[in-house]
Amino acid sequence: MKMLALKSKAVWQASNLLLACMFLLPASSFAQAGLLDMLKDETDSLINYTNAAFKGTHIINGHSTKTKSKGELDFLIYHRFGTINSGIEDFFGLDQANMRLGFEYGITDVINVGIGRSSYKKTYDGFLKWKFLRQKSGKEKAPVSITWLSTITIPTVNITEDLTTLERMGFANQLMVSRKFGEKLTLQLMPGLVHLNTVPTKSDNNNVLYLGGAYRYKLNQSFALTGEYYYQINPIASVKTYDAIGFGVDIETGGHVFQLHITNARPTFENGFITGTTDNFWDGDIRFGFNISRTFQVGKKEE
Numbered sequence: 001m002k003m004l005a006l007k008s009k010a011v012w013q014a015s016n017l018l019l020a021c022m023f024l025l026p027a028s029s030f031a032q033a034g035l036l037d038m039l040k041d042e043t044d045s046l047i048n049y050t051n052a053a054f055k056g057t058h059i060i061n062g063h064s065t066k067t068k069s070k071g072e073l074d075f076l077i078y079h080r081f082g083t084i085n086s087g088i089e090d091f092f093g094l095d096q097a098n099m100r101l102g103f104e105y106g107i108t109d110v111i112n113v114g115i116g117r118s119s120y121k122k123t124y125d126g127f128l129k130w131k132f133l134r135q136k137s138g139k140e141k142a143p144v145s146i147t148w149l150s151t152i153t154i155p156t157v158n159i160t161e162d163l164t165t166l167e168r169m170g171f172a173n174q175l176m177v178s179r180k181f182g183e184k185l186t187l188q189l190m191p192g193l194v195h196l197n198t199v200p201t202k203s204d205n206n207n208v209l210y211l212g213g214a215y216r217y218k219l220n221q222s223f224a225l226t227g228e229y230y231y232q233i234n235p236i237a238s239v240k241t242y243d244a245i246g247f248g249v250d251i252e253t254g255g256h257v258f259q260l261h262i263t264n265a266r267p268t269f270e271n272g273f274i275t276g277t278t279d280n281f282w283d284g285d286i287r288f289g290f291n292i293s294r295t296f297q298v299g300k301k302e303e
Helices: 002-044 270-275
Strands: 047-049 072-083 097-106 111-118 123-133 136-138 145-155 170-181 185-196 207-218 223-232 244-253 256-263 287-297
Touching: 072 111, 145 270, 170 270, 185 270, 207 270, 223 270
Parallel strands: none
Antiparallel strands: 047 136, 072 097, 072 287, 097 111, 111 123, 123 145, 145 170, 170 185, 185 207, 207 223, 223 244, 244 256, 256 287
């Protein structure tokens, strides 16, 4: 009898343990499911911004959608030699030079300003740049980055007659739309309008519409191939001009971005190279050039 009582007690304890497991296991499963749902919600709430679509604020001649971060100051040097087909007399263009020095500053992460001075027609230039959409994925999605650019130029050399400062001014407004595909390829589209206060003849357009396109293809962490093309929709009629074309390579070394390229454009500001390129790239009127930028942090960097 005593043995039977012990067996009955063991059976009763086992049944109680089984019942406890039956109730606790679903509760544990529900708790795990709840934790997984919370983690999923937290993950979905993250916003993943696309980085390094372009390494520099300029591609070759024109701007990219990239903006400097708040407090960053960029010092830029642009150099364009003469045409390679000028021959040995001009050492294949190296005896000639056009240069621009410029500064760009990040007022905020998305609003930049810049100034520059070019030896081409001794021109002063300035710009305002605003990135109002950045490519991102996650809970909030944006398939592209969009940046607005407004520029002003004042050449200080009168080419044909004595013009006032206002008459010499030129302006450009441009919308830049870029998208990075994967880790290597970035494409950019740039519709815009150039306005010149003074044109060669009264029959010429003061407003020139254009459409630009550009690409960047990343080879590795330090090198990338670049290219750009600007098509004039209604070019100035009295002067024979050509669309600005460029191909290059970006080299990144720490805080420096070094850009080597070939282009048919001599000016390095929008209304200059878009409406004032008089060399034909496909006839061999090609200029070797380079851009150098060095970034400095002004003030304390925000975390």
